[in-house]
Amino acid sequence: xxxxRILALGAACLMVAPVFAMAGCAETDETIVLRVSNWxxxxxxxDWGDDEAIDIENEYTGEDxxxxxxxxxxxxxEWFNSQDYGFEVEVEYSTFGTNEDLYNQLNLGDxxxxxxxxxxxxxxxxxxxxxxxxxxxxxxxxxxxxxxxxNVSPYIDGAEGSIFDEYSWNGIxxxxxxxxxxxxxxPELVDSDARDVSACNILTNPDYYKxxxxxDNVRDAYFAxxxxxxxxxxxxxxxxxxxxxxxKEAERSRLLNMTDEQTIxxxxxxxxxxxxxxxxFETDSGKTDMxxxxxxxxxxxxxxxxxxxxxADEEETELWYSVPEESTNLWFDGWVMLKDGIAGSxxxxxxxxxxxxxxxxxxxxxxNMYYIGYTSSIAADExxxxxxxCYGVVTDEESEDFYEFDNIYVYDVSYFFGDDSYIYIDxxxxxxxxxxxxxxxDDDEYxxxxxxxxxxxxxxxxxAFGQYPTGDVIARSVVMQDFGDDLAAINQMWINVRCxxxxxxDATTVIIVAIIITVIAVAIILYRFRYAIFYNRPxxxxxx
Amino acid sequence: MxxxxxxxxxxxxxxxxxxxxxxxxxxxxxxxxxxxAFTDGTGQFTFDNLVQFFSNTNTLGTLLNSIAIAxxxxxxxxxxxxxxxxxxxxxxxxxxxxxxxxxVLPMWINFTLRITALKEILTAIESNIAMYPFxxxxxxxxxxxxxxxxxxxxxxxxxLDKSLTEAAEDLGANxxxxxxxxxxxxxxxxxxxxxxxxxxxxxxxxxxxxxxYNSTYIxxxxxxSYFAAYDWNNGSMISLILLIIIFIITLATNRFxxxxxxxxxxxx
Numbered sequence: 001x002x003x004x005r006i007l008a009l010g011a012a013c014l015m016v017a018p019v020f021a022m023a024g025c026a027e028t029d030e031t032i033v034l035r036v037s038n039w040x041x042x043x044x045x046x047d048w049g050d051d052e053a054i055d056i057e058n059e060y061t062g063e064d065x066x067x068x069x070x071x072x073x074x075x076x077x078e079w080f081n082s083q084d085y086g087f088e089v090e091v092e093y094s095t096f097g098t099n100e101d102l103y104n105q106l107n108l109g110d111x112x113x114x115x116x117x118x119x120x121x122x123x124x125x126x127x128x129x130x131x132x133x134x135x136x137x138x139x140x141x142x143x144x145x146x147x148x149x150x151n152v153s154p155y156i157d158g159a160e161g162s163i164f165d166e167y168s169w170n171g172i173x174x175x176x177x178x179x180x181x182x183x184x185x186x187p188e189l190v191d192s193d194a195r196d197v198s199a200c201n202i203l204t205n206p207d208y209y210k211x212x213x214x215x216d217n218v219r220d221a222y223f224a225x226x227x228x229x230x231x232x233x234x235x236x237x238x239x240x241x242x243x244x245x246x247x248k249e250a251e252r253s254r255l256l257n258m259t260d261e262q263t264i265x266x267x268x269x270x271x272x273x274x275x276x277x278x279x280x281f282e283t284d285s286g287k288t289d290m291x292x293x294x295x296x297x298x299x300x301x302x303x304x305x306x307x308x309x310x311x312a313d314e315e316e317t318e319l320w321y322s323v324p325e326e327s328t329n330l331w332f333d334g335w336v337m338l339k340d341g342i343a344g345s346x347x348x349x350x351x352x353x354x355x356x357x358x359x360x361x362x363x364x365x366x367x368n369m370y371y372i373g374y375t376s377s378i379a380a381d382e383x384x385x386x387x388x389x390c391y392g393v394v395t396d397e398e399s400e401d402f403y404e405f406d407n408i409y410v411y412d413v414s415y416f417f418g419d420d421s422y423i424y425i426d427x428x429x430x431x432x433x434x435x436x437x438x439x440x441x442d443d444d445e446y447x448x449x450x451x452x453x454x455x456x457x458x459x460x461x462x463x464a465f466g467q468y469p470t471g472d473v474i475a476r477s478v479v480m481q482d483f484g485d486d487l488a489a490i491n492q493m494w495i496n497v498r499c500x501x502x503x504x505x506d507a508t509t510v511i512i513v514a515i516i517i518t519v520i521a522v523a524i525i526l527y528r529f530r531y532a533i534f535y536n537r538p539x540x541x542x543x544x
Numbered sequence: 545m546x547x548x549x550x551x552x553x554x555x556x557x558x559x560x561x562x563x564x565x566x567x568x569x570x571x572x573x574x575x576x577x578x579x580x581a582f583t584d585g586t587g588q589f590t591f592d593n594l595v596q597f598f599s600n601t602n603t604l605g606t607l608l609n610s611i612a613i614a615x616x617x618x619x620x621x622x623x624x625x626x627x628x629x630x631x632x633x634x635x636x637x638x639x640x641x642x643x644x645x646x647x648v649l650p651m652w653i654n655f656t657l658r659i660t661a662l663k664e665i666l667t668a669i670e671s672n673i674a675m676y677p678f679x680x681x682x683x684x685x686x687x688x689x690x691x692x693x694x695x696x697x698x699x700x701x702x703x704l705d706k707s708l709t710e711a712a713e714d715l716g717a718n719x720x721x722x723x724x725x726x727x728x729x730x731x732x733x734x735x736x737x738x739x740x741x742x743x744x745x746x747x748x749x750x751x752x753x754x755x756x757y758n759s760t761y762i763x764x765x766x767x768x769s770y771f772a773a774y775d776w777n778n779g780s781m782i783s784l785i786l787l788i789i790i791f792i793i794t795l796a797t798n799r800f801x802x803x804x805x806x807x808x809x810x811x812x
Binding site: 098100101103104107210211216275278279280281282283285294487488491494495496498499500501502503504505512513516517519520 | 600604606612615616667673675754758759774775
């Protein structure tokens with residue numbers, strides 16, 4: 001059906017084009033091919049069921065719901081070609097599996113105009129001078145269709161003091177998705193107050209022997225190892241009240257970005273312990289292993305954690321997400337234009353920037369969030385409403401979805417959506433410490449007469465917490481830098497960890513192999529000398 | 545004379561496509577591998593990569609581990625496949641091709657899919673598969689490579705002339721002697737090709753280890769990991785070392801193969 005539509009659209013274009021050409025608009029004939037490379041399963045591919053429509057008004061399409069009928073890429077092409085850009089665009093969409101794959105592809109000569117690598121890979125590409133900055137008009141907030149710069153969270157980009165500002169990425173990269181790293185876990189199978197999963201050292205904890213998985217990724221594994229190595233220092237920094245937040249942040253960032261020889265060697269030892277203790281280093285199996293209950297906890301990116309919790313809910317298993325208390329790796333995936341691809345073509349640049357802006361259009365951001373489970377960088381009202389629609393308690397007693405909760409927590413996401421952005425969520429879905437009762441039964445006008453708690457700290461919760469961690473989680477997070485010149489040493493360290501050390505080969509394996517080799521040797525010898533042994537006569541000479 | 549020459553020339557011409565293929569896809573990549581193996585990142589000639597492989601206990605451990613897994617897998621495959629192939633070849637059942645098909649059928653299903661299914665089965669049996677990584681890896685490898693062992697054995701056993709065994713029985717040999725003196729020697733070519741088809745790929749098959757052995761590296765994934773880290777030089781050196789090992793094994797089995805055939809001939 002989709003194909004027919006595209007064909008029809010193409011046919012329509014073909015038929016219309018000569019008309020325009022005759023009318024003197026020769027430019028419409030031109031088609032720019034935009035080569036986009038994105039992570040696998042990182043964009044809405046459409047085809048939603050009718051019951052999946054999100055109940056939020058969509059001012060951009062004029063519908064009173066948001067849903068993906070066609071893929072975002074198709075929608076972009078259709079939208080772009082209906083605009084007055086003077087040329088048409090065709091998107092050549094491809095995907096990559098890891099940042100390193102993308103980097104290798106680029107080095108082997110693949111050319112893309114727009115790619116979506118993670119923070120450290122952006123740093124690396126920037127250092128190598130591969131990135132083409134966005135135009136000034138892209139960053140101009142006065143243009144209404146600049147959806148990215150007008151809607152991106154001030155916490156991430158655009159505003160002074162935003163993270164992109166700190167790393168001078170303004171105008172270099174446009175943040176697409178972001179998140180934290182933590183543990184998805186089954187609360188029934190860990191200790192009663194889940195203290196064990198609130199620190200990375202669960203990975204080396206013998207109580208969880210062969211029942212936790214880690215991502216098979218050198219950066220995440222190295223971060224976890226450093227979190228274990230510097231656990232005491234990090235906790236001391238977090239608890240220290242005599243130094244400012246900035247100093248704390250700088251100190252945490254310094255510790256978790258150490259790449260000197262001793263640190264790498266210490267990390268190697270820790271990672272070998274981790275390898276001994278964990279169920280596996282997983283590339284993709286972690287999600288299913290978690291849902292099917294093969295493992296108790298999984299060190300995971302927040303977006304995938306949300307996806308896992310959703311999947312588990314369908315299987316009627318309740319999983320939680322916890323961010324380690326010492327620190328967490330705050331990561332970003334951002335769109336960058338590549339010099340090699342754009343090659344000075346203004347039209348390409350326009351098309352690439354329009355693509356990023358289209359993805360940042362609030363309804364599209366919501367669609368992507370719904371489809372892939374990750375958290376968009378866009379902080380528009382639609383996104384906030386979507387967040388509330390998903391996880392917020394229905395406070396309107398008249399509503400048919402109204403349900404009486406005993407305790408409700410004010411979940412504050414002001415750091416991301418701007419002041420006074422909070423939703424009410426059921427306290428059974430967050431583990432709150434030190435919360436204070438803010439509204440009594442009688443005088444609460446917000447939540448239909450139920451107690452409302454506020455102001456506590458949250459280090460674990462369910463999907464809502466996975467998508468937007470609380471401000472104090474954000475405060476203790478660290479952005480992991482590119483390894484730079486130490487990359488080779490860290491890669492070698494990782495290979496050493498993943499190999500089986502001669503010293504680690506256990507005795508039983510050696511004995512089994514030795515026995516088997518002996519048996520084979522004996523069998524061969526018996527076979528060769530069978531005449532002498534079995535039949536007591538010399539071997540026959542070869543007949544001619 | 546001229547006619548014969550012409551004919552020879554034509555015959556040579558027939559070789560050109562294969563020769564071109566060989567040069568383009570075997571010789572050239574091999575030369576590139578050798579070049580990378582003996583240079584460092586800047587293109588300078590060096591033996592460092594070779595020294596590094598043999599001085600790092602981790603890579604050596606991986607080599608030994610790969611050989612161990614491959615050897616155990618091959619022996620297990622052989623022990624399981626030989627009786628099966630023998631029974632199949634001897635069976636009076638008219639539709640024995642159907643039986644054979646049943647054994648080869650798993651080959652039609654994607655191999656990653658099979659291992660995923662196996663992982664579930666093993667989990668059901670062992671409850672936590674991470675406890676027995678070596679055993680599970682051997683089971684997984686055997687599951688994957690068993691058809692490659694059965695097929696050549698079946699072929700060589702079914703080609704076996706029945707009159708030979710009957711003759712041996714007539715001359716008073718008991719069934720053990722018949723097997724040792726007639727059937728086993730004649731099936732040696734099948735054993736050799738089965739062993740080659742199982743031993744060599746199972747040294748580099750990393751999918752099984754990724755899923756069943758805590759993602760421990762085997763030779764294949766070790767090479768891949770160097771390539772993924774943009775280190776073409778060390779990766780090429782390990783490929784080269786693996787190539788040499790495989791070459792030696794092939795050479796040895798071929799010698800043995802010749803002996804086996806001549807052993808067969810002595811009986812004839």
